[in-house]
Amino acid sequence: MNMDIKHYPGTRAITIFCLLVLYSPMLVVAVYSFNSLRSISNWGGFTFDWYIKAFNNPAIQSAALNSLSIAFTASLIATAIAVCASLALLRGKKFKGQGAFAGLLSLPLMIPEIITAVASLVFFVAIHLTLGLGTILLAHIVFCIPFAYLPISARMKGISADYDQAAMDLYASRWACFHYVTLPMLMPGIASGMMLAFIVSLDDFIVANMVAGPGASTLPMTIYSMVRIGFTPEINAVSTLLLLTSTLFVGGSWLLNRGDKQQRSE
Amino acid sequence: MSATHKPTLLENDGVRRSLLLSPAVIMIGIFLIMPLLMVLVFSFLQPGTYGGVIWEFSTDAYRQFFFEEDFLTEEMVFTPAYLEIFGASFTNAVIAVFFCFLVGFPTAYFIATRPARTQGLWLFAITIPYWVNLLIRTVSMLFIIRDQGPLNEFLLNLGIIDKPLSIAYTQYAVVLGLFYSYLPFMVLPLYAAIERFDFSLLNAAHDLYASRWKALRYVLFPSVRNGIIAGCLLVFIPSLGAFIAPDVLGGGKQLMIGNMIALQFQGSRNWPFGAAAAVILLTFVLCLLMFFAWRASKSSQSAQQKAQHKAQQKVQQTNEGGSH
Numbered sequence: 043m044n045m046d047i048k049h050y051p052g053t054r055a056i057t058i059f060c061l062l063v064l065y066s067p068m069l070v071v072a073v074y075s076f077n078s079l080r081s082i083s084n085w086g087g088f089t090f091d092w093y094i095k096a097f098n099n100p101a102i103q104s105a106a107l108n109s110l111s112i113a114f115t116a117s118l119i120a121t122a123i124a125v126c127a128s129l130a131l132l133r134g135k136k137f138k139g140q141g142a143f144a145g146l147l148s149l150p151l152m153i154p155e156i157i158t159a160v161a162s163l164v165f166f167v168a169i170h171l172t173l174g175l176g177t178i179l180l181a182h183i184v185f186c187i188p189f190a191y192l193p194i195s196a197r198m199k200g201i202s203a204d205y206d207q208a209a210m211d212l213y214a215s216r217w218a219c220f221h222y223v224t225l226p227m228l229m230p231g232i233a234s235g236m237m238l239a240f241i242v243s244l245d246d247f248i249v250a251n252m253v254a255g256p257g258a259s260t261l262p263m264t265i266y267s268m269v270r271i272g273f274t275p276e277i278n279a280v281s282t283l284l285l286l287t288s289t290l291f292v293g294g295s296w297l298l299n300r301g302d303k304q305q306r307s308e
Numbered sequence: 309m310s311a312t313h314k315p316t317l318l319e320n321d322g323v324r325r326s327l328l329l330s331p332a333v334i335m336i337g338i339f340l341i342m343p344l345l346m347v348l349v350f351s352f353l354q355p356g357t358y359g360g361v362i363w364e365f366s367t368d369a370y371r372q373f374f375f376e377e378d379f380l381t382e383e384m385v386f387t388p389a390y391l392e393i394f395g396a397s398f399t400n401a402v403i404a405v406f407f408c409f410l411v412g413f414p415t416a417y418f419i420a421t422r423p424a425r426t427q428g429l430w431l432f433a434i435t436i437p438y439w440v441n442l443l444i445r446t447v448s449m450l451f452i453i454r455d456q457g458p459l460n461e462f463l464l465n466l467g468i469i470d471k472p473l474s475i476a477y478t479q480y481a482v483v484l485g486l487f488y489s490y491l492p493f494m495v496l497p498l499y500a501a502i503e504r505f506d507f508s509l510l511n512a513a514h515d516l517y518a519s520r521w522k523a524l525r526y527v528l529f530p531s532v533r534n535g536i537i538a539g540c541l542l543v544f545i546p547s548l549g550a551f552i553a554p555d556v557l558g559g560g561k562q563l564m565i566g567n568m569i570a571l572q573f574q575g576s577r578n579w580p581f582g583a584a585a586a587v588i589l590l591t592f593v594l595c596l597l598m599f600f601a602w603r604a605s606k607s608s609q610s611a612q613q614k615a616q617h618k619a620q621q622k623v624q625q626t627n628e629g630g631s632h
Contacts, residue, residue, distance in 0.1 A: 049421070050520065056415055057415040057418040059411065065437070067448035067449045067452050070452055123331045126331055127328065127329055137322075143333070147332060150336065153344070154589060157586045160586055165339070167360065184339045187332060216317060247442070265443065269450070273454075278451070285444060288436075291439075292440075296435075
């Protein structure tokens with residue numbers, strides 16, 4: 043009887059519809075990336091040719107290299123900044139303005155992306171910074187900070203300050219305490235945060251497109267300009283690879299967080 | 309050993325704390341807040357000929373939303389073109405919110421009523437698309453719905469339609485894109501709210517002869533109101549400033565505010581006008597956020613006060629009971 047009242051008919055069907063809407067475009071593109079024919083209506087057999095073609099396309103090669111190096115550097119720096127900030131905000135006594143600082147850290151999440159994009163452009167041009175990979179990197183570091191900060195701070199909140207106290211009671215220096223006690227326990231949060239920051243940077247199109255200047259191009263920008271000319275199976279192949287990368291990274295980040303929660307509940 | 313000093317990593321150390329906070333503050337301060345302020349300043353300047361600005365104060369950028377100079381008479385004539393873009397963005401965003409709620413609420417409800425073990429997996433399935441490249445997701449949607457795409461091919465083969473549906477590059481496509489882009493944003497806060505809901509209340513409603521719909525309307529919805537508001541905001545705000553969905557799926561024919569702003573910095577090059585549009589959009593978004601944050605804090609405060617009041621009463625009662 044209990045279950046009956048809780049159960050509303052049709053919710054399962056709508057949930058499946060919801061997942062279908064979310065996933066079918068990606069899955070369809072993935073399937074077509076393996077079709078040996080260019081045709082939409084006919085299946086010519088399974089092939090990796092479009093992937094090989096995409097890998098050998100110099101424009102895609104350089105864009106992929108740009109995207110990966112920016113995402114790696116931006117996520118590394120953003121993660122370091124986020125670790126420092128979470129130490130300052132969560133280790134030690136409460137202080138005036140703590141809430142304001144926490145708000146500042148999440149500010150990049152609240153500004154519509156297109157506004158971040160044009161604001162960055164205006165600023166870089168005004169301070170006479172040459173637009174290119176460097177300006178993309180700077181902009182990416184900023185909006186990666188909150189994504190790195192969220193899992194790191196969540197993990198930090200879960201680690202009792204007693205460990206610090208125990209270490210320092212045993213005459214550990216602050217640095218030793220951080221290095222041997224806090225940091226290892228924080229590691230899952232750091233890895234999770236860095237993965238999120240990495241894909242957020244890898245996924246960005248709007249900001250990069252605005253501050254890239256004439257020469258530089260990232261993978262999403264290259265895909266965008268290729269689609270303008272027309273759909274090719276090559277685009278499907280690159281898209282599928284990017285979708286797969288993001289999914290693997292989110293999956294990794296999720297598993298780290300889940301292990302974290304399970305440990306705590308045990 | 310009553311008042312031993314227990315040292316922690318950062319206790320009483322303002323210098324270290326400031327040093328640790330400074331990288332974040334400097335990065336966000338210099339590369340986000342300064343640029344935003346600069347946009348505000350630029351919106352009151354004159355446009356340069358090839359982009360950029362001329363440093364002369366002017367409110368032309370804001371006036372341009374309503375008026376345009378007539379070429380012949382040089383009089384300012386009321387032109388609703390830009391207001392219409394704002395209106396269209398608003399309409400698209402509202403429709404997207406509506407459909408997201410229609411699909412998102414049952415989905416969130418379904419997930420929240422699964423056994424605790426599987427809830428995480430369902431949620432994860434909803435979350436993945438959020439992290440996946442939005443441009444590529446949107447391009448994939450275009451791939452499917454375009455005239456020669458798999459969707460039309462499929463429907464033609466089945467004989468449901470006899471000529472391809474032209475969905476791509478219409479307002480329908482843009483709204484579909486917004487719905488598809490931000491659907492996970494609706495489900496997550498709704499799930500969080502429904503998950504905390506005390507389902508025995510539904511039993512109580514049922515015992516009091518409430519129909520399913522009435523139980524939903526008068527018991528469930530009011531209890532998860534904050535989740536509903538959060539979900540709607542999280543879909544509405546990015547939809548309003550969306551760039552990718554209208555650009556890719558609208559094919560440049562269905563302009564929304566986001567595209568209009570971008571255009572001023574790329575093609576037609578009127579930086580102050582673009583800046584003014586950005587200022588208006590950002591002001592609107594921040595006001596909306598602050599209004600709901602203020603309401604939420606007020607309602608949680610009053611809830612806290614109620615709880616405190618109850619606790620006090622209880623303490624008083626037990627004290628009175630103990631003194632006898």
